[in-house]
Amino acid sequence: MSNEKQVEKMTDIMAKFVALTGKILPDDVKAKLSELREKEDDPMAKVIYDTMFRNQELAEKLDRPCCQDTGVLQFWVKCGTGFPLIGELEALLKEAVIKATKEAPLRHNSVETFDEYNTGKNVGKGTPTVWWDIVPGSDECEIYTYMAGGGCTLPGQAMVLMPGEGYEGITKFVLDRMTSYGLNACPPLLVGVGVATSVETAALLSKKALMRDIGSHNTNERAAKMEKLLEDGINAIGLGPQGMGGKYSVMGVHIENTARHPSAIGVAVNVGCWSHRRGHIIFGKDLSYTILSHKGAKL
C-alpha cells in the first residue's frame, strides 16, 4: 500500500472509531454503571439510572451521540518509533475528527481564542489535543480517544502544596473539589488524581489516570491504598447520580504519580462524567487493529 493509501485508511478507521466513542460507552464504564445502578435503592437515584440506561440504548439504536456535548477530542498516543505513519499521525487525527464531525455528527466545539469564532469543523489551532509517548523499538501504535466535555474533564484543577501539607493536604484538595466542581460534572464520576512535582506534570497525570480501566489499581501499594480510601470517602459523601443524592458518588478513583522536588507536591484533579466516552485501539504496522475498549465493536 502506498503511503497515501495508508494515511487514507487509518484516517477512515479513526473517524469511525471517534464516532463510535461518542455513541457507545466503553465496556468497563457500562459494567460499572450497571453495578452502581443495582446497588442504589433510593427511588430518585433509580429513576435517574433508568433514564441513563434508556438513553444509551436509544443512542445505539438511533445511531446518535449519547450526550449532546461531544466535547473536544483528546488523543493520547503511545507510538512505536517503527510505526510507519508516525510522521503523519497528528495531521491524520485532525482529519479524522473533521470527518467524524460530519458523519457522527458531533457538535462544533472548537472556538479559536482571541479571534473568538467557531471554526465549524470541531478542530482548530492545537485541537484536537494530542499527547505523545514515543515507544522505542516498537512498530505498533496505541491510541486512546477521549471526548472531553465542557462541564467535566476540561475544568480540572491543579495546585502545588507545601510538603508540610502532605498527603493529608492532597486528601483535602481532592475532596473539596468533589462537593463543588464534581457536583456539577454529572456524577457518578471517574476521578483522576495526579501527584507529581508541578502543576503541569500533575495535571497531565490526572488526565492520563482517566484512561486507565475502571477497577485497575496503582502499582504502588500506598498509592493504591489511597485510591481506595478516597473512593470510599467520596462515596460516603453520597452525591449519587447527577449529584442529587445516592449511596455512591464515583465509578472509581485513579491516582498516577511521579517523583517530586523535596519542597513541592504537585496535585491535580480531573474528573470524567458518567458518560465517560473513552476509546482504546491498537494498530499494527500493517494497520490491522484491535479495539480494546469496546469488545466486539464493528467499525
Place this chain on the structure above:
Amino acid sequence: MVEIRDGKKVLITPISAEDLKDIRIGDIVYLDGSLTTCRDVAHRRVVEEGREIPVDVRGNAILHAGPIIRPLENDKFEMVSVGPTTSMRMEKFEYDFVKITGVRVIVGKGGMKENTERACKEFGAIHCVFPAGNAVVAAVEVEEIVRAEWRDLGMPETLWNCRVKEFGPLIVSIDSQGRNYFEEKKKIYNKIKDEQVELISKQVGFIK
C-alpha cells in the same frame, strides 16, 4: 393542568401557580406541551435590552439548552440531540426573566440560587433538573419543533419552541415556596466531606 398518568405526575401547559402549589423539591414530574429552549443571549435580550420575547412562554416551560437540530423541508426541523446546560449561568437574569415573561417551569442542569428562589416564590414557578447526558431521551420526547425564533443567534441560542410529550424525568430543585434542593443537599455533602477528610488524613501520614 396536572394529571396523574400511570403513576406519573404530568404538568400540562398552560400551567397555573395553583398547579404547582403542592409540588415540592425532590418530586419527579413530567411535562406535556410547550417547552422553549432559552439560554444566555436570549435571557440577556429580554432582561438587559428589554426586547419582547417572540415566543410566548407565559404559563409554559423553558429549557436551558443548546440542541443539535437537523433542518427538514418547508422550514421544519428535527430534534437530533438536546440536553440541559448549566442553569447557574442564567441565575443573574432569572428573577427578572420570570417576572417579565411569566414562565412557570424552568428546566436545566444543576442548581440555581437566590434570584431564582425569589422568583419561584413570588411568581409561582419551579426550577427542575433534567438528568444531563441523556440527550437522546430528551430528543425523542420532543414531538415537534413548532417554531424557531431569534434565528440570528445561531443553532445553540435560537428559541426552539417545541411540543413535548412526557418530557422528563424532571426533578424539582426549587419549588414555589422557594426551597432549594441543591443548597440543602450541599450542606449535608460538605459536612460529610469534612468528616471524611479527617478520617482519611489519619491514614495517609506517608511523610514521616
